[in-house]
Amino acid sequence: RRILLINGPNLNLLGTREPQIYGSTTLHEIEQAAQTQASSLGLRLSIFQSNHEGAIIDRIHQAAGFSPSLPPPGAATTTGAGADPGTGEGKVSAIIINPGAYTHTSVGIRDALLGTGIPFVEVHVSNVHAREAFRHHSYLSDKAVAVICGLGPFGYSAALEFVGRHMKF
Ligand code: DQA
Numbered sequence: 552r553r554i555l556l557i558n559g560p561n562l563n564l565l566g567t568r569e570p571q572i573y574g575s576t577t578l579h580e581i582e583q584a585a586q587t588q589a590s591s592l593g594l595r596l597s598i599f600q601s602n603h604e605g606a607i608i609d610r611i612h613q614a615a616g617f618s619p620s621l622p623p624p625g626a627a628t629t630t631g632a633g634a635d636p637g638t639g640e641g642k643v644s645a646i647i648i649n650p651g652a653y654t655h656t657s658v659g660i661r662d663a664l665l666g667t668g669i670p671f672v673e674v675h676v677s678n679v680h681a682r683e684a685f686r687h688h689s690y691l692s693d694k695a696v697a698v699i700c701g702l703g704p705f706g707y708s709a710a711l712e713f714v715g716r717h718m719k720f
Pocket of ligand 1: 678
């Protein structure tokens, strides 16, 4: 199975960003550990980080075989049926996403996840419920298979383990 790990805005700064809240582990270290763990679980893992909402939305579409430049399947076309020839990725079975601040603002990311129908696990490094009130609401949580927050970088590992061993597809 192929799994996609998405990290949103400012998560590229993990390790140096507000270490009292987010710790000292870098995103690179998290991604490396996730790759190793995925192979041992027999999963293929794609990794993506962006600070741009639209890029995250495009990546979610791509995970379902849609490309913004291609028509949807079934549309009259001379070029193909909507599967993206550019990635060679094949469809993604589940997404693990830390949307960063877009968690609290983005109807667009919510709609992309719902529009593609790919099941997802929402991860936050910090315990968002112990922080400012504006972090208590997520546009994704009510549609997520699971929500993990406050476990630090281990949250990614827990999500991957859950997807690899326990998730029913
Ligand atoms: C975060 C929590 C968000 O509120 C914040 O905007 C982030 C990171 C976390 O991983 O704890 O950027 O998603």
